[in-house]
Amino acid sequence: MKRTALVAALLLALAACGQKSSLEPAAGEALPPPPYGATSTPDADDLLALDPQAAPERSVELRRESEEREDDPFDLPPED
Numbered sequence: 001m002k003r004t005a006l007v008a009a010l011l012l013a014l015a016a017c018g019q020k021s022s023l024e025p026a027a028g029e030a031l032p033p034p035p036y037g038a039t040s041t042p043d044a045d046d047l048l049a050l051d052p053q054a055a056p057e058r059s060v061e062l063r064r065e066s067e068e069r070e071d072d073p074f075d076l077p078p079e080d
Helices: 002-016 044-048
Strands: none
Touching: none
């Protein structure tokens, strides 16, 4: 039983190892058609790039010093 579990874990770990290479469409397949109004078909890297709205950059600086908290009217003690 332990040997079977060990072999299964080894096979699972081996299956998790993937080849890292550039993405290409499967054989006989093509990339999706270009978006409406686009002048060229985007390649795989362009399709995987996130637009700024999907991954916005941090626009506020983190607090570096402790500050007094403002009074919170909703910070009530628990009910008995």
